[in-house]
Amino acid sequence: xSPLLEIRDLRIRFRVAGPIRARLKxxxxxxxxxxxxxSFALKPGSTFGLVGESGSGKSTLAxxxxxLVPVHSGAILFEGEEAKGGDSDFATRRRHIAMMFQxxxxxxxxxxxxxxxxxxxxxxxxxxxxxxxxxxxxxLDMVGLPANFxxxxxxxxxxxxxxxIGVARALALAPKLxxxxxxxxxxxxxxxxxxxxLLVRLQRELGLAYLIITHNLAVIRHVSDELAIMYMxxxxxxxxxxxxxxxxxxxYTHGLLAAQPLPDPDRRRANVxxxxxxxxxxxxxxxxxFHTRCPRAxxxxxxxxxxxxxxxxxxxxxxxxxxxxxxxxxx
Amino acid sequence: MSAGAVLDIRGLGVDFxxxxxxxxxxRDVSLQVPRGSVVGVVGESGSGKSTLIxxxxxxxxxxxxxxxxxxxxxxxxxxxxxxxxxRDLRGRKATMVFQDPSTSLNPVLTIGRQxxxxxxxxxxxxxRKRDRAATMLRKVGxxxxxxRLDNYPHEFSGGMRQRIAIAMALLCNPDLxxxxxxxxxxxxxxxxxxxxxxxxxxxxxxxxxxxxxxNLGLIAELCDRVVILYxxxxxEEGSVHDLFHRPRHPYTQALLxxxxxxxxxxxxxxxxxxxxxxxxxxAPVGCAFAPRCPKVFERCRREAPRLVADxxxxxxxxxxxxxxxxxxxxxxxxxxSGRGPPVEPVET
Ligand SMILES: Nc1ncnc2c1ncn2[C@@H]1O[C@H](COP(=O)(O)OP(=O)(O)O)[C@@H](O)[C@H]1O
Ligand SMILES: [Mg+2]
Numbered sequence: 001x002s003p004l005l006e007i008r009d010l011r012i013r014f015r016v017a018g019p020i021r022a023r024l025k026x027x028x029x030x031x032x033x034x035x036x037x038x039s040f041a042l043k044p045g046s047t048f049g050l051v052g053e054s055g056s057g058k059s060t061l062a063x064x065x066x067x068l069v070p071v072h073s074g075a076i077l078f079e080g081e082e083a084k085g086g087d088s089d090f091a092t093r094r095r096h097i098a099m100m101f102q103x104x105x106x107x108x109x110x111x112x113x114x115x116x117x118x119x120x121x122x123x124x125x126x127x128x129x130x131x132x133x134x135x136x137x138x139x140l141d142m143v144g145l146p147a148n149f150x151x152x153x154x155x156x157x158x159x160x161x162x163x164x165i166g167v168a169r170a171l172a173l174a175p176k177l178x179x180x181x182x183x184x185x186x187x188x189x190x191x192x193x194x195x196x197x198l199l200v201r202l203q204r205e206l207g208l209a210y211l212i213i214t215h216n217l218a219v220i221r222h223v224s225d226e227l228a229i230m231y232m233x234x235x236x237x238x239x240x241x242x243x244x245x246x247x248x249x250x251x252y253t254h255g256l257l258a259a260q261p262l263p264d265p266d267r268r269r270a271n272v273x274x275x276x277x278x279x280x281x282x283x284x285x286x287x288x289x290f291h292t293r294c295p296r297a298x299x300x301x302x303x304x305x306x307x308x309x310x311x312x313x314x315x316x317x318x319x320x321x322x323x324x325x326x327x328x329x330x331x
Numbered sequence: 332m333s334a335g336a337v338l339d340i341r342g343l344g345v346d347f348x349x350x351x352x353x354x355x356x357x358r359d360v361s362l363q364v365p366r367g368s369v370v371g372v373v374g375e376s377g378s379g380k381s382t383l384i385x386x387x388x389x390x391x392x393x394x395x396x397x398x399x400x401x402x403x404x405x406x407x408x409x410x411x412x413x414x415x416x417x418r419d420l421r422g423r424k425a426t427m428v429f430q431d432p433s434t435s436l437n438p439v440l441t442i443g444r445q446x447x448x449x450x451x452x453x454x455x456x457x458x459r460k461r462d463r464a465a466t467m468l469r470k471v472g473x474x475x476x477x478x479r480l481d482n483y484p485h486e487f488s489g490g491m492r493q494r495i496a497i498a499m500a501l502l503c504n505p506d507l508x509x510x511x512x513x514x515x516x517x518x519x520x521x522x523x524x525x526x527x528x529x530x531x532x533x534x535x536x537x538x539x540x541x542x543x544x545x546n547l548g549l550i551a552e553l554c555d556r557v558v559i560l561y562x563x564x565x566x567e568e569g570s571v572h573d574l575f576h577r578p579r580h581p582y583t584q585a586l587l588x589x590x591x592x593x594x595x596x597x598x599x600x601x602x603x604x605x606x607x608x609x610x611x612x613x614a615p616v617g618c619a620f621a622p623r624c625p626k627v628f629e630r631c632r633r634e635a636p637r638l639v640a641d642x643x644x645x646x647x648x649x650x651x652x653x654x655x656x657x658x659x660x661x662x663x664x665x666x667x668s669g670r671g672p673p674v675e676p677v678e679t
Binding site: 053054158159186188189190191192193194196197200215217218219221222223242255256258259260261262263264265266268269271272273274275277278 | 375376488490491515518519520521522523524526527545546547548549550551552554571572575576585586587589590591592593594597598599600601602603604607
């Protein structure tokens, strides 16, 4: 099956200092790379999980996919076509790709009713003579809320209801792909399950594809087909979710899994595997970016950036000393 | 048990006066923190966790009304204390760490200044206080502490700020450290480090910790005893081992089942607790969990169950529990699945 979305060797840079300030302060590289060498493909109707700590580049990557952030190099193809940057290109892409933000209701106007919130995409992209009341009822029904919610205001919603409104809004233009940024962050476990079950049901019914961004490994294990682990803008490991969980190859993946607390007092962790925190993008370490925190780092890691090597079943890992033996190095 | 308790809360009731009416946030809540132990308070959002700990230090907002009960900290009655005694209590006997470290840090002062200021009670030279501050920063894992004392809060990452907040809270060697969701805003790797740090500090300072979280994994990792709150009342309490391996209240069982981290098999369909938490504008009649309980029977809807603890201090506020506890003669009935054989209600 040809991919719905394909990302090829993507690089996204941000300017951190203007040209004059850079000269004055002696900054020789006034840019930082938020996304670096990222490639992946997303099949129609499937779920791709993107995991990483804050600042790893997950949200920047998502925003670039819908054209909210310019691409420095590489390509983003949707249904085989590359949006070259013309506004009309992005308009079509945005119609097929919906973004669901972390706090879908809090980020929107508190003075709008639920009806206005979920039908707003029609006002932006053209309503083609639609009856917005009927649309609001239809969308609320799809996310399992009664029609009378149309008249409510954001502050009258519970956390779970607010997320459902976010899903309804994302569904408005009948997208093929929904990008969900931390769809369950801050929710209680029982409500979290309800939202994820809703997403899974909609995927089955509508053939939707999802790109789910999260730092919650316990959740992504259950809901994604494929997974990428991101660190300082790079995919350090990517492949089938099941393979990665059963047998993490990158020491960072291993460390993330080990950092997840288990709800069992008999299995307390004796020590902490990953110390410290992610370095600033402005001070990107030489060689493998992870070597400053890596328990397996060898001399080579400090000087040479690892290329992706191929493991079984299409899995890729960027590591000089992976926990699973590679078959070959790509390119 | 209360003799050895740093904090002893009995029968506490708190209402909030709001434009919509009275919110019955806590109803007849009792909780003890034995000296030298870590007690976890678990509950979904709105269950009353924050209200409970704010009441423990009498930090409730002005629209809160304490209906009754007592809060005894280090043998002193917090609810009837003079303002001066209260101030002394908050800085010295009990300190707080909040979810957002900015709550406890002043953005316009260096952290060194702030850490010296909170030692105002001690009559020692400032240089000595500064040394103490640096030592404490090192203990919580801030590299190069003597220099970092001259930095402002914004010059640290979120994880580092939370470490500093913990260092400030421990500077006066409190008998009780209260932490309200201290890692919720942090990444998992930093969260693991902070939890590890709290465990280390606890054994080093021999203090007690009241740890509030909705994250079951963290509770299992850190706590000795656990109190489960549901809709403003204690549903179950016991040792961390009993709570996670022999939960008695159907709510505790359902809550544990919902945690995706506990599912051994990968599943697209995640377990949930059908229904919603009750609106606390009306105090629930009968058991607050009855409308969502898979084991509900007639009595639950009219009579609120009382919490009965066994000899191990394990108890649940559920009409089924006395029946379960007393029938535990032979092998223990399996609990925790909730899908096990239905337990016949026994009227007493
Ligand atoms: N300042 C306040 N004014 C009115 N109601 C409040 C206030 N603080 C908390 N509440 C209410 O009290 C109940 C318990 O809240 P809280 O203690 O914050 O729970 P938790 O910390 O477990 O999320 C909730 O119904 C909440 O809406
Ligand atoms: Mg709270």
